[in-house]
Amino acid sequence: MPGGITIIEDGTVTSPQGYVAGATFAGLKTYAEDKLDLAILYSRRTTTAAGVFTQNKLKSPSVILTEEHVADGKAHAVVVNSGIANACVGDPGYGDAKRMTGKTADILGIRPEDVLICSTGVVGVELPMSLIESGIDRIQLATDGGHRMARAILTTDPRPKEIGVSFPLNGKTITIGGIAKGAGMIHPDMATMLSFITTDAEISSDLLKEMLKDAADDSFNMMTIDGDTSTNDTVLLMANGAAGAGPIRPGTEGAELFSHALAEVCIDLAKRIAREGEGATKLIEVTVEGARTLRQARSAARIISGSSLVKTAVHGNDPNWGRITVALGRSEADVEESKLALHINGALIMENGLPAPFHRDSVIALMSQGQVDIRVNLNLGEHSATAWGCNLSEEYVTFNSAYTT
Amino acid sequence: MPGGITIIEDGTVTSPQGYVAGATFAGLKTYAEDKLDLAILYSRRTTTAAGVFTQNKLKSPSVILTEEHVADGKAHAVVVNSGIANACVGDPGYGDAKRMTGKTADILGIRPEDVLICSTGVVGVELPMSLIESGIDRIQLATDGGHRMARAILTTDPRPKEIGVSFPLNGKTITIGGIAKGAGMIHPDMATMLSFITTDAEISSDLLKEMLKDAADDSFNMMTIDGDTSTNDTVLLMANGAAGAGPIRPGTEGAELFSHALAEVCIDLAKRIAREGEGATKLIEVTVEGARTLRQARSAARIISGSSLVKTAVHGNDPNWGRITVALGRSEADVEESKLALHINGALIMENGLPAPFHRDSVIALMSQGQVDIRVNLNLGEHSATAWGCNLSEEYVTFNSAYTT
Numbered sequence: 001m002p003g004g005i006t007i008i009e010d011g012t013v014t015s016p017q018g019y020v021a022g023a024t025f026a027g028l029k030t031y032a033e034d035k036l037d038l039a040i041l042y043s044r045r046t047t048t049a050a051g052v053f054t055q056n057k058l059k060s061p062s063v064i065l066t067e068e069h070v071a072d073g074k075a076h077a078v079v080v081n082s083g084i085a086n087a088c089v090g091d092p093g094y095g096d097a098k099r100m101t102g103k104t105a106d107i108l109g110i111r112p113e114d115v116l117i118c119s120t121g122v123v124g125v126e127l128p129m130s131l132i133e134s135g136i137d138r139i140q141l142a143t144d145g146g147h148r149m150a151r152a153i154l155t156t157d158p159r160p161k162e163i164g165v166s167f168p169l170n171g172k173t174i175t176i177g178g179i180a181k182g183a184g185m186i187h188p189d190m191a192t193m194l195s196f197i198t199t200d201a202e203i204s205s206d207l208l209k210e211m212l213k214d215a216a217d218d219s220f221n222m223m224t225i226d227g228d229t230s231t232n233d234t235v236l237l238m239a240n241g242a243a244g245a246g247p248i249r250p251g252t253e254g255a256e257l258f259s260h261a262l263a264e265v266c267i268d269l270a271k272r273i274a275r276e277g278e279g280a281t282k283l284i285e286v287t288v289e290g291a292r293t294l295r296q297a298r299s300a301a302r303i304i305s306g307s308s309l310v311k312t313a314v315h316g317n318d319p320n321w322g323r324i325t326v327a328l329g330r331s332e333a334d335v336e337e338s339k340l341a342l343h344i345n346g347a348l349i350m351e352n353g354l355p356a357p358f359h360r361d362s363v364i365a366l367m368s369q370g371q372v373d374i375r376v377n378l379n380l381g382e383h384s385a386t387a388w389g390c391n392l393s394e395e396y397v398t399f400n401s402a403y404t405t
Numbered sequence: 406m407p408g409g410i411t412i413i414e415d416g417t418v419t420s421p422q423g424y425v426a427g428a429t430f431a432g433l434k435t436y437a438e439d440k441l442d443l444a445i446l447y448s449r450r451t452t453t454a455a456g457v458f459t460q461n462k463l464k465s466p467s468v469i470l471t472e473e474h475v476a477d478g479k480a481h482a483v484v485v486n487s488g489i490a491n492a493c494v495g496d497p498g499y500g501d502a503k504r505m506t507g508k509t510a511d512i513l514g515i516r517p518e519d520v521l522i523c524s525t526g527v528v529g530v531e532l533p534m535s536l537i538e539s540g541i542d543r544i545q546l547a548t549d550g551g552h553r554m555a556r557a558i559l560t561t562d563p564r565p566k567e568i569g570v571s572f573p574l575n576g577k578t579i580t581i582g583g584i585a586k587g588a589g590m591i592h593p594d595m596a597t598m599l600s601f602i603t604t605d606a607e608i609s610s611d612l613l614k615e616m617l618k619d620a621a622d623d624s625f626n627m628m629t630i631d632g633d634t635s636t637n638d639t640v641l642l643m644a645n646g647a648a649g650a651g652p653i654r655p656g657t658e659g660a661e662l663f664s665h666a667l668a669e670v671c672i673d674l675a676k677r678i679a680r681e682g683e684g685a686t687k688l689i690e691v692t693v694e695g696a697r698t699l700r701q702a703r704s705a706a707r708i709i710s711g712s713s714l715v716k717t718a719v720h721g722n723d724p725n726w727g728r729i730t731v732a733l734g735r736s737e738a739d740v741e742e743s744k745l746a747l748h749i750n751g752a753l754i755m756e757n758g759l760p761a762p763f764h765r766d767s768v769i770a771l772m773s774q775g776q777v778d779i780r781v782n783l784n785l786g787e788h789s790a791t792a793w794g795c796n797l798s799e800e801y802v803t804f805n806s807a808y809t810t
Binding site: 321 | 528759802
């Protein structure tokens with residue numbers, strides 16, 4: 001990793017200085033083994049903040065309220081519940097979100113407008129507000145509380161997703177911590193991808209917003225599980241300056257380092273989400289090189305990683321280059337057939353648009369590993385992009401069709 | 406059906422007057438039970454002709470040559486092979502397509518430029534030209550040969566798809582016949598959708614082109630199996646005027662009748678293709694009403710019918726309205742949550758954006774039938790559209806991943 005960025009052990013959202021978190025069981029997520037379903041993340045001082053949000057036209061009121069609260073670039077705390085998405089519930093949804101942020105502000109002694117809120121879980125069910133309010137009262141905040149929060153935001157993920165990285169700046173140590181829950185939809189309607197990222201760096205909200213958008217475009221936005229998006233997808237980034245390293249300004253080396261470290265965190269979390277998609281047993285990493293534009297590279301990488309035929313071929317360890325090129329052909333990328341090259345897990349499969357004489361059994365053996373890397377070179381330009389997805393398994397279908405029958 | 410349009414018994418591409426067809430086994434499609442793999446369709450007089458073609462950037466040279474040959478709006482015959490797609494083979498592909506049309510023209514005594522060609526099957530394999538040329542020599546053309554041609558174009562479809570309709574015009578009978586093969590990809594790389602439609606009406610190539618585009622937009626372009634498109638998708642329409650009913654001109658009642666009848670043929674074939682998608686056991690018909698524009702209605706209907714989560718819910722007979730609304734939310738359609746209404750097989754599931762108190766077991770029973778109708782009313786405008794898809798089953802995954810392992 002560039003510039004002395006290191007991964008820290010047991011890193012989480014409370015690894016950066018000045019953050020505490022806690023979680024409890026409010027009674028919403030009765031189907032899961034791990035009953036934590038309500039969490040608060042709090043910075044001892046106010047933070048600058050930025051968010052990226054679902055583009056779905058049916059948004060949870062929790063998302064709408066958080067977009068309003070983060071519009072001034074400031075935050076102080078986050079409250080999040082799992083089990084119920086607070087989506088498709090009509091008028092009460094927005095009021096319930098307001099009550100949750102208000103109650104959280106009350107017990108923390110901060111402004112309700114500085115509390116952000118996320119919800120994830122079943123659609124079409126109202127939040128049981130008295131359970132939530134008494135849950136909020138019970139939450140104990142602790143400097144290692146990030147781990148409990150990471151569990152509390154899960155719905156169907158097999159395990160929590162947490163990471164922390166740090167790097168030196170101006171004689172101090174800057175830390176970034178992140179947690180996420182995946183787009184697993186083993187249970188019905190739990191499509192939400194949530195991620196919370198904290199740092200003790202000092203960064204203006206404008207720069208934070210720009211950096212988060214760039215990092216999300218290279219990570220969360222390059223990840224597909226099954227093509228469906230959610231009413232609740234949210235990534236939040238807070239910066240409280242508690243490391244005492246002074247402000248990070250645009251165009252400086254510090255800004256570059258921070259961008260790298262933030263991308264590291266986001267890509268790590270995105271890959272974990274892809275690898276643990278519902279019914280998935282393999283991570284697919286698709287890199288498209290030699291594209292005419294970045295947009296074309298991204299489109300091609302995403303279309304290939306999301307193709308049902310590519311996903312089933314990976315599931316069956318099938319070096320089926322025809323499916324990869326056919327998926328490529330419906331992306332936005334310019335393609336000249338005679339220039340195409342393709343590698344699967346390092347083995348040359350196709351060159352100059354024609355199949356190479358690869359050793360089939362070797363490639364099948366390579367593809368039987370937990371990660372399948374597909375590398376396409378369009379040989380038309382200088383741009384590249386990477387996307388992540390997962391194999392499509394019989395279990396995906398069984399899980400997703402076994403709800404009521 | 407409007408204006409006396411009737412479905413004719415055993416209708417096929419040789420049902421309209423003046424068409425003959427035939428098929429043989431050339432030795433390309435060795436994996437199928439039914440060995441026919443090479444067919445010719447011939448009109449005794451030259452026809453006006455129009456085509457719609459795959460939008461995939463990697464096109465088979467067979468498609469490229471047919472686009473060139475049909476550009477003048479004229480045709481006389483079609484030659485088609487199954488088993489090998491003539492795609493991703495480099496330079497020889499175009500020359501082989503030329504040889505196939507040239508050979509066909511020779512034995513029929515017509516111009517090579519009036520022969521259209523389609524190929525479907527495995528990608529990345531060159532056509533065995535001597536087998537094909539001796540196959541073309543063997544083909545016997547007959548007035549009931551459409552049925553053999555309908556079998557010869559198949560790759561993995563469980564059965565041929567044929568239809569014929571007729572209607573009276575100027576004291577004569579106009580007939581339209583159509584055959585199709587589906588987008589089934591049980592075998593690798595056989596993504597192609599092909600359809601051939603013939604009529605004995607007399608129609609200018611400009612009007613024919615316009616009518617075919619409109620009919621395809623309401624049928625083949627509203628059908629999804631798994632979101633992947635092919636290098637070879639083609640729909641061809643030929644009109645030879647042999648019914649003797651005189652020219653059908655734009656804006657006349659005859660043109661309106663013909664459009665209706667053509668749409669009937671295309672929608673029937675599209676529904677059969679969707680119903681027989683790989684691993685599919687159910688047809689999903691999604692109608693979106695009350696959209697602000699036709700484009701928005703089409704986008705919404707297509708996104709819902711193609712959603713993996715909707716397809717698995719239908720597979721499991723799960724009236725999971727959350728998945729339908731969430732898919733709707735990522736389409737191009739404007740949506741106001743509080744105006745949404747949703748019916749599944751006639752049962753009211755959601756109204757004014759809120760779940761209706763439907764009887765769950767009754768709806769599950771309704772969904773256990775071979776066709777699941779999803780009707781969404783956006784209540785925002787006057788436009789509507791219908792799309793067709795199929796359930797996503799464990800068998801789809803098994804078929805598509807079981808190639809080499």
